[in-house]
Each structure stands twice: as C-alpha cells, then as structure tokens.
Amino acid sequence: MKIFVCTKQVPGISEVKIDPKTNTLIREGVESILNPNDRNALEMALVLKEEQKAEVIALTMGPPQAEEILREALAMGVDKVVLLSDRAFAGADTLATSYTLALAIKKILKESDSEENYLIICGSQAVDGDTGQVPPELAEELGIPQITYVQKLELSEDKIVVERKFRATEIVVIETKLPALISVLTDINKPRFPTMMGIMKAYENSNVIYFDSKNLNADISKIGLNGSMTEVKKIFFPERNGKRIILEGSPEEVVKKLCHHLQEDKIL
Amino acid sequence: MSIKIDHELCTGCASCVESCMYGAIELNNNIAKVLPNCTLCGACIEACPEEAISLERGDIKTKKIDISQYKGVWVIAEHYKNKIHNVAFQLLRKGRELADLLQVNLTLVILGANFDDKLEEFSQYGMDEILYVRAPILKDYYSDLYVKVISELVVQNNPEIILIGATPTGRDFAPRIAKRLNAGLTADCTGLEINPETKNLLQTRPTYGGNILATIQTPSSRPQMATVRPGIFKIPEKVQKDVKIRTIEYQFKEKDSVTKIVKVISKTKNTVNLEDAKYIVAGGRGVGSKENFKLLKDLANVLGAELGGSRITIELNWLDPDRQIGQTGKTVNPKLYIACGISGAIQHIVGMQNSDIIVAINKDPNAPIFHWAHYGIIGDLNEIIPILIQEFKKLKSEE
C-alpha cells in the first residue's frame, strides 16, 4: 500500500501582521513553514505505516525552497519525498494545483511495479489561502472517492471507514473502497517531532525527487497561470468600522451611559 | 509567464510593494523589481496607480468559451434532518440582488427526498424558480451523487453564477463540481458584487486567517462559482410571487454512490441557534472559569440572548463546541453583541464583525477588540456585568 501525503509550504500565519498605523503588512521575519494542518496528515500516515505495511510519500508543489518542508517530512519519518517545481507551475489556483499533483501521483503509481492500493491524505485547509479546495479537486482529477473533514480513520486492505465532522456536533461515519482521498482536521492528533536520526537522514543529499512540467508530461494549458480560472483582482485590509466610543467613569456611570446609547440606537 | 514592470511608467511609488503578500517586489533604484518568489497572483497590477504593471501570459491560449451563453443565478441548498440550512435562504437575498442587476432569473436548487410539502413555503423567499431533484437516496448527503446531479444540471442549463454555503458539506461538493466543469471557484466568500462594466462576479474573501481580504474574479470561464460563509447575509423578507417549480425525478441505480453511510453520531443536547440570535453575550478567556460563565448566562437571560464564546473557551471546555464564534466557529450578525473578556483576535472578529452594535468589556485598554467595538468599557467584567444586569432589569420593568 502507498500513502501519499500532500503538504504545502505557507507563510507562518501568526507572523503575518498588520501595522495598525499604516495599514500595511508587516513582513519582517515572516518565515515559510510546513502548513500546520499537513502535520496532522503526516502524523496520521506515519501511524498507519506502523500498523500495516505501507510506503509513505510526501508531495509538494512549490518553489525550490519548498524542499525544506519535505526535509521536515523526511525527518518525521516518511519514506520518500517529491517536489514538483517549475516556473511554469507558478500562479496556479486550486484547479491547476490539483491537476499537477494528480500527474505526479499517477506517474509514481505507474512507475512502481505492483498493482498496489493507495490512500491520499491532505490537510483540510492551508493557512494562507484556506480554500480547502485542493483535496476534492485532486480526488476528482484522479476519479477516486473523497471524504473531507475527517477526524478518525480505520484502514484495511481495500477500504476505509472514517468519521467525518460536518457540523460542530454532528459526525457521519462513512465507508468507501480504496483508492480514496481524505482531508483531515487539525487537532485530531499530536504530530511527532523529528528525531535526531531522522534529521540526519533527512539531510543526506539526493533524497528529494524532483518533477517538472516536462517529466510530468503536463498539458501546459492546464498548469500554472494558464490552468487557473480565478484571478486576484485586488488585495486589501479589513476595515475597522467601530464608532469606538470608550465610555468613561465609575462602573455605575459607564453602565448608565451604555444603556443610554443602546436606547438611542433602538437596540433596547 | 511573468510580471512585467514598465520602467517608463513606474514612478517608484511603492504601492505594489505594499500590495504584495509574498514580499516579492522591492524598489531598486526607485523602480519596482519583481523577485523570484513571485507567485504571479497579480495583486500588484490593480494596486499600481500608473498602470505600469502587467501580467504576460505567454502565447498559450486555453479554449475560450462563449460566456454570453450562460444565464441565471443559482443557489444550491443543503439539508440535514429534512431541514434546509439557513445559509441557502441567506444566499437567496444576495442572489436576488445579483440576478436583478444582471436581469436574469434566480433559481433555488434542492436535492432531496421529502420536500414536496415545503416548496410552497420556500417559494416566498424571492426566487423565480425552484429546481427540485427528488430521489429517496437524496434524503442524505452523498458527495458523489451531489456532484453528478448538479454537474449534469449545470451542463443542461448553463447558469452564470452558482452560490453554495461554505459549510463542510458545501465545501465538499463545490470544488469537485468546479473541477468537473473546469470552472473557477472562490472559497468562503464574505462579499459578492457585480462589476458594472464587465458584469463579472467580484468575490471577496478573507485570507491569511482574516488578516487580508482578497477580491477574486473568474473572467474567462463559466459558471462563476462561490462558496459563501453562513451568517453574512440576512434571510430575506417573505414575498408573494409566482414561482415556477420544476421537479425532476432522478433514477439512481443501486450502488450509484461509492460511499456508504454507516451511521450518524449526533452530540447535540439542545440546539443552539447563534446564527439567528438577535442578541449575543459572548465570553472569552477573561471570564476566568467555567463557573464564572454563570454571570454571562444571567446577563444573557435578562436580554433574551444566546451565549457564545471565543475558541479558547471551547478548548478549555467552558462552553459547548457549537457556541464557538469566529473563523473556525460560527459567523453571527445579531443586533447586539456583548464581548466580555475577549481580546479581539482577527479569527474571532471575522465571525462577529457584522453585528449591528458591538459592546466590549475588557480590562486591557489596548485590547484589539476596542478597534471593532462601537462602545467600549475598560474594566473588570466581574464588576461591570452585575451592574449591567441590574440596569437592564430596571429598564425592562419600566417598559
């Protein structure tokens, strides 16, 4: 069995802050990190690998420096990492990203000799765009079933049984045959830290496999900007539209003032 | 493909530098320069006041579709326990506005089993048409069946805009349909408008955890699809109007779905309806303890308000999960929102900023919540709330 984990390099979200005076982004020291939710996906894959025989392969599409997150995945214990990198992939929206990831998965499957079954694990969302669209689009591209927002999974030879959270308090248990794709929620497990051995192994050279648009045989009208239907028209900052009246005085006074305002506003 | 800067036009004003989320533009000798980490997102193009920036797409032309063939606005409903999710009705309000601007029809699409006797009531929400796909199996949500049925309907009817609630269900089937139709899809929108010139749908959504808003458009493909966050638009007033009802009997073969629902586990004790609440009293870490939430409950009771909280209060088990407000919780828009001991992290703000009046009680004068509040009280909630309860009671008895 092969377990693919899709991972993404994102800007560290807690560091993306706005300067309240100039209303612009403060970018100093914004580091790129492994999308936190994808750590949950990696952890799930590694636990499954311990339970049964499986090869865990982490994939990412991104610029060459995305190699860093793949080394991190290696250090956590995945068997193989693949980086899809090419200038022609730039500007990809979720349609183009899922097309490209699907090509890589198909290529890896074709090149492995056996008729193995496979499972794909994604994060439910990346903290940058937070679209959550890549997982279902990838499943559609591959023509396999998807189950999103998963919090628990049981894997056997040819099927999975998962718990999917679809409301704050509602869970549906779904069964489907392999191959299949799931996207997992955050907080479902505690991702492991890399071991010393793992880190050393991760930095041996040569163990990142590179794919570009040529060796993926990509249709250039479907990758990068060309394959993207959505366009960013503009980027701006949320408006702070509070009237910002700070009520002053003793607790009794401020409460009186508040009630007065609320009556004026016809709220009370 | 690359971002091109016209050196003649560039004045070195740095508007583009500020607009770039990736830090991929800098000024070099007072002229903008694009760095290798550019993702070609195109945000700088609009930001440039001199029109000095352009995106060179290369000469690969994707198949152009005739977008004038696509007409009409669709809202797709989801349901659970035979009840339509409110977001569908909320989207009918916005959908009506968009359809009127475009002078096209508004259609509500329902895939279900037992809605025959409810269609009459639904028809008061301002649409022109209801498309009801009926099959016994559609009593429940099956990802692949939704994708199959809706994709077929779209191909037959060519709507130009499709709006879907950004719930875990909507965000499950919408991307798969978009992929099947090769259509652009924008996730979790909080604003929708029509560009008066191009008639394209302008879809605004929060990114980077709500720190930044992006407006997205899909100029060259149809339908333009968006999932839209619940709680952003209000349910429309009911109107009397002739609505065409089209019922389509759908014959599913045995095992048409590749998934099987084993069971549904429901943990709801009593249903909380924060989305429809007129008044909300919300607490954060500053409330201090589960016991102390009693104080907020008392305040909620005098107001007839629902109780909500920030994420940390759910993590600490002070409140039930369905009371969480914010990015990963619910989006609410009450008349009055009283935030007690909440710092005002952007992830919380995005869930409540549409409230008519926001009151904040916080002992830290620098708490960001005061940026968003209409009325701020700097003080200890343990001191303020009891007085507030007394005062509200007094006002009530005077009425």
Ligand SMILES: Cc1cc2nc3c(=O)[nH]c(=O)nc-3n(C[C@H](O)[C@H](O)[C@H](O)COP(=O)(O)OP(=O)(O)OC[C@H]3O[C@@H](n4cnc5c(N)ncnc54)[C@H](O)[C@@H]3O)c2cc1C
């Ligand atoms: C991906 C992601 C998603 C998230 N989603 C959500 C979400 O959906 N909803 C959400 O709420 N958060 C969300 N968060 C978390 C969010 O970033 C904040 O951590 C959270 O909102 C903080 O909650 P708080 O304001 O209650 O606590 P704190 O930030 O700890 O603030 C407590 C406040 O109480 C005040 N206080 C303390 N004692 C008193 C007193 N006696 N009287 C008056 N004031 C007092 C303090 O001055 C302080 O301002 C998310 C975070 C991430 C990374």
Ligand SMILES: Nc1ncnc2c1ncn2[C@@H]1O[C@H](COP(=O)(O)O)[C@@H](O)[C@H]1O
């Ligand atoms: N460029 C990418 N490379 C690999 N996986 C990705 C990429 N983009 C998104 N994913 C996967 O899809 C999930 C959801 O991402 P998104 O749709 O961008 O919110 C992530 O958690 C990843 O598992």
